[in-house]
Amino acid sequence: MQSAAPLVKMSGVEKNFGAARALTGVDFEVNRGSCVGLVGHNGAGKSTLMNVLSGVILPDEGEVQIGGVLLDNGYDPAGAARHGVRSVFQELSLCPNLTVAENLRISHPSIKGIGWRKAARKVILDELDRIFPGHGISPDTEVSSLSIARRQMVEIARAFSSVTSKIELVILDEPTSSLDQNSAAQLVDFVRQFVGKGGSVILISHLLGEILDASDKIVVMRDGRSVAVDEARNFNRARLVRDMGDVLAENSEFGARSGAKREGPPVVTGPAEDEHQLVLYPGEIVGFAGLSGHGQTEMLVRIFEAAQGARGPIVATDRAAFVAGDRQTDGIFPLWSITQNIFVSSLERLKKGLSFDFERAEREAQDWQSRLSVRTADMGNNILSLSGGNQQKALFARALGSDAGIVLMDDPMRGVDVGTKQEVYEILAEEAANGRALIWYTTETDELKHCDRVYVFREGKIVAELSGDALNEANILGASFEKEDA
Amino acid sequence: MARFLTPKALRTLLPALSLAALLAAIFYLQPRTMSYFGLNLLLNLAVPIALATIAQMFILCVNDLDLSLGAFVSLTACITATWLNDTPLLGVLALAACVVAYGALGALIHLRNLPSIVVTLGMSFVWTGIAVLILPTPGGSAPEWIRTLMTLKPSLVPFPIIASVVIALVVHIGLMRSAAGTVLRGVGGNPKSVERAGWSLLRVKVTMFSLAGLFGVFSGMALVGLTTSADANIALRYTLLSIAGGILGGGEFVGGRVSPVGAVIGAITLALAGSFLSFLRLNPDWQIGAQGAILILVLALRLLVSSRERRI
Numbered sequence: 001m002q003s004a005a006p007l008v009k010m011s012g013v014e015k016n017f018g019a020a021r022a023l024t025g026v027d028f029e030v031n032r033g034s035c036v037g038l039v040g041h042n043g044a045g046k047s048t049l050m051n052v053l054s055g056v057i058l059p060d061e062g063e064v065q066i067g068g069v070l071l072d073n074g075y076d077p078a079g080a081a082r083h084g085v086r087s088v089f090q091e092l093s094l095c096p097n098l099t100v101a102e103n104l105r106i107s108h109p110s111i112k113g114i115g116w117r118k119a120a121r122k123v124i125l126d127e128l129d130r131i132f133p134g135h136g137i138s139p140d141t142e143v144s145s146l147s148i149a150r151r152q153m154v155e156i157a158r159a160f161s162s163v164t165s166k167i168e169l170v171i172l173d174e175p176t177s178s179l180d181q182n183s184a185a186q187l188v189d190f191v192r193q194f195v196g197k198g199g200s201v202i203l204i205s206h207l208l209g210e211i212l213d214a215s216d217k218i219v220v221m222r223d224g225r226s227v228a229v230d231e232a233r234n235f236n237r238a239r240l241v242r243d244m245g246d247v248l249a250e251n252s253e254f255g256a257r258s259g260a261k262r263e264g265p266p267v268v269t270g271p272a273e274d275e276h277q278l279v280l281y282p283g284e285i286v287g288f289a290g291l292s293g294h295g296q297t298e299m300l301v302r303i304f305e306a307a308q309g310a311r312g313p314i315v316a317t318d319r320a321a322f323v324a325g326d327r328q329t330d331g332i333f334p335l336w337s338i339t340q341n342i343f344v345s346s347l348e349r350l351k352k353g354l355s356f357d358f359e360r361a362e363r364e365a366q367d368w369q370s371r372l373s374v375r376t377a378d379m380g381n382n383i384l385s386l387s388g389g390n391q392q393k394a395l396f397a398r399a400l401g402s403d404a405g406i407v408l409m410d411d412p413m414r415g416v417d418v419g420t421k422q423e424v425y426e427i428l429a430e431e432a433a434n435g436r437a438l439i440w441y442t443t444e445t446d447e448l449k450h451c452d453r454v455y456v457f458r459e460g461k462i463v464a465e466l467s468g469d470a471l472n473e474a475n476i477l478g479a480s481f482e483k484e485d486a
Numbered sequence: 487m488a489r490f491l492t493p494k495a496l497r498t499l500l501p502a503l504s505l506a507a508l509l510a511a512i513f514y515l516q517p518r519t520m521s522y523f524g525l526n527l528l529l530n531l532a533v534p535i536a537l538a539t540i541a542q543m544f545i546l547c548v549n550d551l552d553l554s555l556g557a558f559v560s561l562t563a564c565i566t567a568t569w570l571n572d573t574p575l576l577g578v579l580a581l582a583a584c585v586v587a588y589g590a591l592g593a594l595i596h597l598r599n600l601p602s603i604v605v606t607l608g609m610s611f612v613w614t615g616i617a618v619l620i621l622p623t624p625g626g627s628a629p630e631w632i633r634t635l636m637t638l639k640p641s642l643v644p645f646p647i648i649a650s651v652v653i654a655l656v657v658h659i660g661l662m663r664s665a666a667g668t669v670l671r672g673v674g675g676n677p678k679s680v681e682r683a684g685w686s687l688l689r690v691k692v693t694m695f696s697l698a699g700l701f702g703v704f705s706g707m708a709l710v711g712l713t714t715s716a717d718a719n720i721a722l723r724y725t726l727l728s729i730a731g732g733i734l735g736g737g738e739f740v741g742g743r744v745s746p747v748g749a750v751i752g753a754i755t756l757a758l759a760g761s762f763l764s765f766l767r768l769n770p771d772w773q774i775g776a777q778g779a780i781l782i783l784v785l786a787l788r789l790l791v792s793s794r795e796r797r798i
Contacts, residue, residue, distance in 0.1 A: 056682070078684035093682065095675030097742040102668045107683040112665040 005068055007032045007168060007200050008053065013062035015048055022048040024224040025062070030169060035191055035201040037215030037232065039208065041244050041477060042292050042443040044221040046204050050171050053202075054087045055080040067168065081107075084168030086159040088175055092151055096144035100124055100154050103143060110164040127157040131190045132183055148178045156187065160194065169200040176205060177459075188214045206291050206458070208237050208481045220244055241481065245473045254449050254472045267406055267437045268303055271313035276462040278314070278455060280437045282405065285428060287451035288441035290480045292411075295460035296441040297325075300408045303439065307406055318405030318437070321345055323395050325411035325441075327388065331395050338379045338386065339365040341394050345402040368397040373423060389420035396424060400431055407431070409440045413447065425450050445473050456480055496791045501735045501751040504784050508758050515765040522644055529646035532757035533636070534559070534709040535727055536650055539735070539753040540657055540746060541701035542728035544694045546737050547661070547674045547744045550595065550602035554610035555702060556725035558584070560718055561617040562706025567626025567716035570707075574629070581703050588699025589692045596691040610725070617718035624717035628710045636711030650750050657746035670694060674742015730781055731756050736788075756781075 008030040015023040023045045030036050040046050051057045053064065055077045064071045066083045080087075094103045101120040105111050111120050121139040128135050132153050143151055152175065159170050172191075176184040184207070191201050191214045205211050211218060211232075218235050220228040220243040228243040262281040270278030278299075280286055288296040300322070306312055307320035324331035333341055343350060343361045350357045350364075365379040372393040376386060383391060392412060399407050413421055428450065432438055440451060448454050453467040456479035464479035466472075512528070513520045519528055538559055545552040562584055570577025591609065595602050638645045661667040672680045673690045681687050705724070710716050733739070734755060735748030759780050763773045 077682040081684055093676060093679035095672040095679060095742065097675035098668060098672055102672070105665055105668050106672045106680055106685075109684070116665040117663070 006030060007067060009065040010049070010053065011063055013049065013052055013059045013064070015045075015052065015057065015059050021224050023052070023059070026221075026224070026226050028053075028219065028226060030200050030202060031217075032168075032200055033195055033198045034216040035195045035203055035214050037211035037218040038202055038204045038221065039211055039218065039240055039244060039481075040221035041445065041480070043223075044244070045224040046221055047173065048224075049221070050087065050173060050202065050204070053080070054085055054171060081165065084166040085171070086167060086169070087171040087173070088155050088159045089173050092148075092155060094143045094151055094155055094158075097142065099140050099142050100137060100146075101139040103154065104139075104158055104161065107158055108161070108163045108165065123161050123163060124154070124157060127161040128153065131157055131160065132186050135183075149180060149183065152176075152178050153183060160190075167199065169202065170194070171202045171204075173204045174206065175203070176207060176210060184210065206481050208240050211240070212237070237481075241474060241477045245477050263435075265317070267316060267318045268306075268439075269315045270462075274462060276455065276465045278462060280406070280439060282435045282437045283432055284453065285432050285438045285440060285451045287448040287454040288439060288457060289445070289448055289454050289476050290457035290463075292443045294457045294480075296457050297410050298460070299457070300410050300439065300441055303406070304408055307404075316406060319403065320406040320408055321399035321402045321404035323399045323407065323409040323412045325409075325414050327391055327395065332383050332391055334382075334384055336383060338374065338376060338381060338383050338394050341383045342368060342379075342397045342401055345398050345404075349403055364401065368401060372397055372427060387417075389416040392416050393420065393424065396427065400427070400436075405436060407436055407438045409438065409442075411441050411443055413442065413444065421447075445476060448476065497736060497788060498745075498748075500784070500788055500791065501745075501748045501755070504734070504787075505751050505755045505758070508755055508762055508780075512758065512762050512765060515762075526639075526644040526646060528758065528761055529644065529650070529754065530712055532754045533646050533649050533653075534705045534712070534721070535724065535731065535757050536653055536750045536753040537701050537705035537708055538721070538724045538728040539731035539749045540653060541698040541705060543657075543732045543735075543737055543744045543746060543749045544661075544698040544701070545602070546729075546732050546739065547671055547742055548691055548694045549674050549677075549740045549742070551729070551739070552606045552698060553603055553725055554606040554613055555698075555728050556722040557610040557613035557617070558588075558699075558702045559706045559709065559721035559724050560716070561613045561620075562703045563710045563716040563720050564617045564621040564626065564706075564718060566632070566707045566710040567628060568621055571627055571629045581707075584703055585696055585699040588702070589696035592691040592693075592695025593688060595695075596688050614718060614722075621716060621718055624715060626710075626716050628714045632707055632711035633714065636708060650754060654747045654750040661744075661746060671742045671744070674740075674744070727753070727756055734781065734784055755784075 006029040008028070010026065010028040013023050013026045013028070026045065026049055028049060038046050038049075048057070052059045055075045058075070064075070066085065069083070071079065095106060098106070101117060101124055104120045104124045105116065108120075108123075111123070125139050128137055135150070135153055137146065137150050137154065143154065146154065156172070156175055160167070176187060179187065188210055191203065195201060195216070201214075203211060203214055212235060215232040218230060218232050218240070219226050220240065222244060262284070264282060266279045266281050268278065268280035288299065290296060302312065302314050303316055304320050304322050306314040307316035307318065333344065339361055342365060347356065350361050352360070362379075368374065369376070369379055374386070374390050374393050374397075376390065383394060386394065395412070413424070428438060428440070440447070442448065448471070451471075453465060454471055454476065455462045456464040456466065456476055458480060464475070466475050466479070518524055538555055542552055542555055562581060565577055565580045565584070569580055591605060594600065595605055636645075640648060661670060669680060669685055670690055670693065673687060677687055680690070706721065709721060713720070731752035732744065732749050733752070735745055735750070735752030737744040737749060756777070759777050760773060763776050768776060
């Protein structure tokens, strides 16, 4: 039986990252002895909410109670552990240089003294046997030599293992993303057992079948709010997908660009044996969609490598330019001026004899400044003097200013303001009209409205190609999450 | 056969195999080294290098690099040859202060998020400066008890071998086998996850740097015990020797992958490489280059092994 007072009670939780509103007043409850499924598309705020609950980030507003205790500002991951909250985060958090048993010791300080190794071995092995019978993992294996799936099993077993510390709630963020079907089913069974004994679980997954099987209650999030909370039995896959989508959004804008005529041979061709073969024609804007981290960026990099002459299953017949999404790490050269940042991709084109044609670069920089309305007094200023959105414009100018026929964009609009976005959308449409081929990976469904066709990725593969009338949010969401029968 | 010769086992065995190969070559060139006296002479200077390598290994373990170790060992050697000999209390206090200073450096590097290379490179000039102030011209003399310890002649096994085994075992048990050592190494592998589990990264860094300081002090003392006097530049080459020894012994620059046993073996290998080249009657001008060549050879072998490991 569920006791009356909920174990976790979050109310009015708000969190902003700069201008981006990650959470806008979320109420969230978990009862003792129940499993809550949490679903939502990219940027819905699931991970942020869980980070608040596990003490990794502090909310700007709102309060969090665990077991009736109000958690104040001193709340941190160690405090969460004291309250019996354990997390398995999406990015693996084991120490790769330690063995399985040694990793258990990291999260259980109470295992110590002579013979600690034996005790740790037993605890983790027992837990692995309970959750994943037949796992075949030795506790003395170094984690780095385990497959990703086995690392994930260890991480899950570690979260559920208990020595002296209490364990009330386990947060599982995409726990089955690299498990095979059998192990994933074992985990769902175990979650039901754990819940039956009075524990609580929060489950985040892109596999809707798993959510429906394992959960008592399901919370659907969208745009930093929880938009639907109901008993799991009242949900089915169709309703989940519908609730995740934006019911108020105008679907009619989708496919506005569709039907651009294909001219000439494709500039990019993927492996023919794929169910949905990747092709890209000049003049097209093709979108890459799906949940983030499902192989879109990897595909862009492979196309880029193919364009540089790498042999492989992907063939690219033109040169490619890359617009990085993560500006700080693989976009800008922080010590250079805006002009230098733009022309680093066009050094060959702007050669004058043995030297670089600085005057021409200067002139072209002026053109780009007016065309993209880069807000700066002088293009000779340092790139860091620009706002994030304007830095991104400089990166667009770098790609569009080169003579590459293929432009690959890796979620380029992260943290860019709305005004800049509108300007860039127009430029992209112009460039496509001029015969360039563009691939645009984006985590914002709205941006796919500016694409001719969309490939939806799941688990590293293209699982759907959408165009024309089929290109709408419901179909994108439907394909991003798993098939009905899986 | 295939079961035992996995790439992982090969990688662990590589330092020992390189040392064995080098020793075999030396014994072949100069059979007289294959005696108690010969080994003693051959391995004597390996002890302070092994201690310095262990010190460097503690720093490598938390993904940092110490470019001041040679200067630091020189400083502690100068303190040992002067203050520790003349006024033992002052000497002990000074050496303790050196260890504390190292711990403080660790705290500074962690709290201000500074690159350890820059901080330690800067500190190397500070250490050398203090060493010159303490001992402006080469001289001083070793405290009698250190001299006695370093020139012990136990029956059967030469002292340097016993000392190396003891150093390797003590650090192996402390760092590789103990529960506390696990946390220290975990920080090298995945600091975020260790922090999330409620451990203080600051404490780990300070501990590791203090341990490095402690072994640096031991290294300086051992060195003076052998040479009986010191000068401010006596151990400058230890910086690179200790890094090379740590890497040669199977350690890596990032990821918390270190091996105390390997580090000691690596240090001995490097110390022997010099003797080996002398036995080859190689012009001393070429020796440093040849030492580098040996290092590249061993590391290339390791790369080969690990690339096979990845393929499996």
